[in-house]
Amino acid sequence: MSLIEVTGQDAAKLLQGQLTCNINDLSASQASITGFCNAKGRVISTLLVVKSPASFYLILPADLLDTVLKKLRMYVLRADAKLQDQTGSMHILGITGLTPEFDAPIDRFAVGQMPLTTIKLPDAPRHLVLGAPDQIDEFIGLLRSQYDFESGCLDEWRYQDISTALPWFDINQSEQHIPQMLGIDQLGGISFSKGCYTGQEIVARSHYLGKVKRALFIAECQPSASGLVNGCKVLDGISQQSMGCVLANAVWSGINRALVVLQIVDGLPKNLILDDDYRTPITIISDQ
Structure with a gap:
């Protein structure tokens, strides 16, 4: 930090x-x-x-x-x-x-x-x-x-950040998500009554019209030989449709834990995989 x-x-x-x-x-x-x-x-x-x-x-x-x-x-x-x-x-x-x-x-x-x-x-x-x-x-x-x-x-500290859904991310994920997609509202980090700030119109519209199409989840997968890259796409394992991406990840004690931003409009599919060379299965363990 x-x-x-x-x-x-x-x-x-x-x-x-x-x-x-x-x-x-x-x-x-x-x-x-x-x-x-x-x-x-x-x-x-x-x-x-x-x-x-x-x-x-x-x-x-x-x-x-x-x-x-x-x-x-x-x-x-x-x-x-x-x-x-x-x-x-x-x-x-x-x-x-x-x-x-x-x-x-x-x-x-x-x-x-x-x-x-x-x-x-x-x-x-x-x-x-x-x-x-x-x-x-x-x-x-x-x-x-x-x-x-x-x-x-x-690595252990980052793993704990991810386990508590703290939405830290690197420059590759900068300017990709609105605050609600990262759970900042759930952490008390958005005021909908304070007045104008840069980006406020979009953030407020998403809140009041209920049009947030993605949300933050905690997930796990097996560590791969190539390593999980932040920004890696998450796919529906059956249709191969893109469902979202990896926001951040950390490996500790042999467990690869990640924060993923996924579509929530039609519900999450049961079989999620990473868009990597190994089509690594990824499991949701908690929403934020």
């Missing part, structure tokens, strides 16, 4: 006009997932927005950092707002399994200080912790000295 800091008197106004969530609902104790859309309502990137006393932090996949910075800066114009890549000066630590003694936040996307900024991720005992590199190193040292904590790997 990478981190963008947005500062200036017009920072909130800038973000309110670009992101799907209601920036005015954020506080020192509540963050939000959100979508940054193009004019056609397609999500350029999903973001986690955290409010600090003097700025806003945007957490997003590192693969989309340059794209988001470039496109957001196009909307600054004369506003008193500045966007800076703070990935090098603010580190992001992921922790699984914090016990109650840590006094960490427990509600979805709630924010606490323990003593660093700590955000609760949904549907699992997982948190993100933000801090300067020396603060993060000190915090890790504390965990290891006083508690039974071990270092994990990025």
Whole structure:
């Protein structure tokens, strides 16, 4: 993940006009997932927005950092707002399994200080912790000295993201889906009452007219020799018709788990396969 800091008197106004969530609902104790859309309502990137006393932090996949910075800066114009890549000066630590003694936040996307900024991720005992590199190193040292904590790997963390339907994706899936197709509305990341933002007309029309034709699902398949590629088509195994695509995937402990965006208009077929060299069967284990 990478981190963008947005500062200036017009920072909130800038973000309110670009992101799907209601920036005015954020506080020192509540963050939000959100979508940054193009004019056609397609999500350029999903973001986690955290409010600090003097700025806003945007957490997003590192693969989309340059794209988001470039496109957001196009909307600054004369506003008193500045966007800076703070990935090098603010580190992001992921922790699984914090016990109650840590006094960490427990509600979805709630924010606490323990003593660093700590955000609760949904549907699992997982948190993100933000801090300067020396603060993060000190915090890790504390965990290891006083508690039974071990270092994990990025593949396992990504696997857990997918298992809880967090719709992170890379640049290959940028500007392909409207927010509802990624389940951002189910995670509380879309406001339908806050007013205009880029792509709002398409997002609102899909909501009020009920015309969302695709949805997000969690799926599993056997790891293939060639590896599963994000954006790979998912086919009806009988008709060979395209049903959607792979949004993101991760392999952990021999299991390939993926987020897939699939058509829902006529129901899902029972036999789904990947459009790869092996026509790998893929099984839906949960909707988002």
